[in-house]
Amino acid sequence: MIDVRLLRNDPAVVRAALARRGKPDLLEQLEHAISLDARLRDIMLERDALRQQVNGLSKEVGALRKAGDTAAEEVMAKSRALGDAETGLAAETEQVELALRDVLLRIPNLPHPDAPNGASDHDNPLVSGPHHLPTQFADHQKVPHWEIGAALGILDNERAVKISGAMFTMQRGLGATLSRALCQYALDSNADEFEEVRPPTLVTSATLTATGQLPKFADDAFFIERDDLWCIPTAEVPLTSLYAGEVLNEAQLPAKMMAYSPCYRREAGSAGRDTRGMLRSHEFDKVEILAVATPEQSPDLLQEMVKRAEKLISGLGLPYRIIEICTGDMGQSHHRSFDIEVYAPGCDAWLEVSSVSWFADYQARRADIRFKRGTQKGTEIAHTLNGSALAVPRVWAAIMENNRQADGSVRIPDVLLPYMRGTTHIVPKSE
């Protein structure tokens, strides 16, 4: 959520910042929020004045009663009348409050001043790279991973579909081992600074609202109606809410955490896209890194987290590049955001394998994560940042295609060897 007070005191700044996202209807929502806020403060003032009177009268009644004064009855009647008026105003206040909250929850975050302007993903500037990109690929590398996986007997999507329906994948044998190896690798590489967490993967609506998926993007998530729980689309969701509703001490920040989790996505808007192979599916594995921080710590943390994600991809020896997300392509909650893309010669495509973002106080305000500076009075809203350390399926696919040898085998990147039980190459099953 954006800060209502900023909207109230400096609407021009908010308008200008949101205008950069290039969605005209946003500005209408802003005006709506501004007028609701003004109205809310008016009636709250009225309501509080009434409450003050009622409170005062009630005290009087108490005193009169004690003194045995019959005037108490009169005062009670007066108070009752005021109380009725207060009830009406209170109901209205509540209504306006809810309406305002609903509008605010749907307004996206303000882009960082340094975030590049742009209308769509075509305008995302290149930050670094391409790295490790050979001048040309051999023919044996220009085979899509779904063909490689099938030939090696390590990808069995047909049976995944039999079990669970379209857009589910299944890895078998060394394919499954490779998936797990990637997770281990990502976790081990960040264990120096990040606490490993194994969070719940079913969460409440409140939790899913904190990170920004609700109320606007309910269609993108799996919902278990009977128990009123949602399947997480990323470990960002439970990790962000880990400190929800708490006041942290400044000394606890930055709190750095990481988690492996399955991720569940309905992919409602993309039916039919990327249906082959492992580029898009309803369930996949990911290792996420996340930090809760002070505003001052955040810029450096953002850079650090991009570096960490880059190091993982680079360590695998895959061709990659880093781009920055422009204002028109930014996600709802993002303040500033970088993507790492890996080139897959079989698909002939740059695949987004990691996204590192700074949310400023947008998520923390929704989640009510605050911190206290030293012995200073009062609290401040914290900042949150997170990034995929490693999203398994697309990296898995890129390894298949980039590392395919002339003999049809796939070479395991060196950094994964410790997790592969001695396997250096995945070779076709000889039958």
Added chain:
RNA sequence: GGAACGGUGGCAGAGCGGCCGAAUGCACCUGUCUUGAAAACAGGAGACCUGCAAGGGUCCGCAGGUUCAAAUCCUGCUCGUUCCGCCA
């Protein structure tokens, strides 16, 4: 799933419908004392909204209800503990 009990400030823990934003202890902060600290003593100190401020309002798990007045009474929910049942 069934039953019993419970949810009060950073923690522990009192609280007759009005004198309760809430005793007390610990922890914390500031002073006095001390070379410094500890101890002792004195004082201070919650969060949120609104307001330039003074002030006002809200918050005792959550939501309703009763009442002139609710931490306190009633209802529903939720979470926790324990016991039973079930179970990897």
